[in-house]
Amino acid sequence: MILIKNIEVYSPKYEGRKDVFVSGGKISLIEEDINFENKKIKVIDGSDKILTPGFIDQHVHITGGGGEGSFKTRAPEITLSKLTKGGITTVVGLLGTDGTTRSVENVLAKAKALKEEGITAFIHTGSYGYPSVTITGSVQKDICFIDEVIGVKLALSDHRSSHVSNLELQRVASDARVAGMLSGKAGIVVLHMGDSEKGLKPVREILDDTEIPVKTIRPTHVNRREELLIEAFDYAKIGGKIDLTCGMDDDLTPGKCIKRAIKDNVPTENITISSDGYGSWSNYDEEGNLIKMGVSSVSSLHKEFKSMINELEFTVEDALSYITSNVAKCLEVYPRKGCIKEGSDADILLLDKNLDIDTVIANGNLMIENKEVLVYGCYEHI
Known part of the structure; x- marks a missing residue:
């Protein structure tokens, strides 16, 4: 589970500054303010970034x-x-x-x-x-x-x-x-x-x-x-x-x-x-x-x-x-893909102020965080 706090959301239409909660591979909640106190939830500060599909x-x-x-x-x-x-x-x-x-x-x-x-x-x-x-x-x-x-x-x-x-x-x-x-x-x-x-x-x-x-x-x-x-x-x-x-x-x-x-x-x-x-x-x-x-x-x-x-x-x-x-x-996969909506797949990018890719979430899983690749494909390091 991932909670992204205080981030400007583009769906791709601009939706304002929101909190976005991801669980079970889906975007579960998009609200002005979401607060969970649970050590199993990873919290990401998005205050200096934008969030896109x-x-x-x-x-x-x-x-x-x-x-x-x-x-x-x-x-x-x-x-x-x-x-x-x-x-x-x-x-x-x-x-x-x-x-x-x-x-x-x-x-x-x-x-x-x-x-x-x-x-x-x-x-x-x-x-x-x-x-x-x-x-x-x-x-x-x-x-x-x-x-x-x-x-x-x-x-x-x-x-x-x-x-x-x-x-x-x-x-x-x-x-x-x-x-x-x-x-x-x-x-x-x-x-x-x-x-x-x-x-x-x-x-x-x-x-x-x-x-x-x-x-x-x-x-x-x-x-x-x-x-x-x-x-x-x-x-x-x-x-x-x-x-x-x-x-x-x-x-x-x-x-x-x-x-x-x-x-x-x-x-x-x-x-x-x-x-x-x-x-x-x-x-x-x-x-x-x-x-x-x-x-x-x-x-x-x-x-x-x-x-x-x-x-x-x-x-x-x-x-x-x-x-x-x-x-x-x-491709007739909308709104499952291609947008930031509650119920859509949690395919999310966090971009920095230069529009460079900072964080990548695919199907609710962190693939890249702070520009560091967390998940590589099989044999990539050979």
């Missing part, structure tokens, strides 16, 4: 991405403390280009490991390719029967994709939609968007030709180029959910894109930000040869949050929404 990173290659420059370029698995030091208390894992030497079973096993180590983890079945790689042999069955699976990954408008037809994309979206309905999950298609000029045109075409709800198909990396971003803004205006990726070119950072979206009257509740952490990034020459690659960091989510406030003059509550409540609502 834990970050939700919905696009992380938890088993490592890469492999596009041969076997030696396979990125390693992520570790627990990499996530918690980035303020991430809920993560969604998925495959990337490589659905051959890596499998959805690998991703599921890693998600289960992260859950055992203390945070919340979901995954998507599938990868870049079509037909989708799965665990049960069926996208519908993966989503319906495996607790951690909430959607399916697919790539579009990318030279590394399977170049799916509109009909194939329709079938994947329909499978995800129905499975989500049957299991009470989001049931979504996370659509990796590449650099092709085709952009989101196939998505708009199948929405026009079918009854598939617009919320089913979720394009990500939409800030990778200007033309795609403009398409994505139009998509968000008709109710689609779009995801911006950290680490893009300076003019296309998530914060700057959101500033533009606000001016263009794009519904900001339809925008989220993710890190693409532990996925490889690649540069190719004019002949398509790989010339450079690297691995993205999950800390980019926190860095973007700070940049939005310090450099782009977002309020704390506005900047928070794109990595907490908006994401939770899009």
Whole structure:
């Protein structure tokens, strides 16, 4: 049990200075003044800090991405403390280009490991390719029967994709939609968007030709180029959910894109930000040869949050929404996740006056305190 005293609470909306009591993995009480006299209750003085929901990173290659420059370029698995030091208390894992030497079973096993180590983890079945790689042999069955699976990954408008037809994309979206309905999950298609000029045109075409709800198909990396971003803004205006990726070119950072979206009257509740952490990034020459690659960091989510406030003059509550409540609502796990409310999961961050991460609580357990990691993943010290 943890009692956080006298702290400014953002849910992400500013709620004022409160006391917050955590027990049984949940936020049990939020009051002006809470007093318990019990040696079993850990008391934290929050008078010089702010309290926010834990970050939700919905696009992380938890088993490592890469492999596009041969076997030696396979990125390693992520570790627990990499996530918690980035303020991430809920993560969604998925495959990337490589659905051959890596499998959805690998991703599921890693998600289960992260859950055992203390945070919340979901995954998507599938990868870049079509037909989708799965665990049960069926996208519908993966989503319906495996607790951690909430959607399916697919790539579009990318030279590394399977170049799916509109009909194939329709079938994947329909499978995800129905499975989500049957299991009470989001049931979504996370659509990796590449650099092709085709952009989101196939998505708009199948929405026009079918009854598939617009919320089913979720394009990500939409800030990778200007033309795609403009398409994505139009998509968000008709109710689609779009995801911006950290680490893009300076003019296309998530914060700057959101500033533009606000001016263009794009519904900001339809925008989220993710890190693409532990996925490889690649540069190719004019002949398509790989010339450079690297691995993205999950800390980019926190860095973007700070940049939005310090450099782009977002309020704390506005900047928070794109990595907490908006994401939770899009994944249909709100208000269990993404907010500070009585009855919500106790996924909590304490930030200092510089907005640096001081304390991380995941599912009611202290993971980091006073910037010191208390809980490491298995084998992290080897």
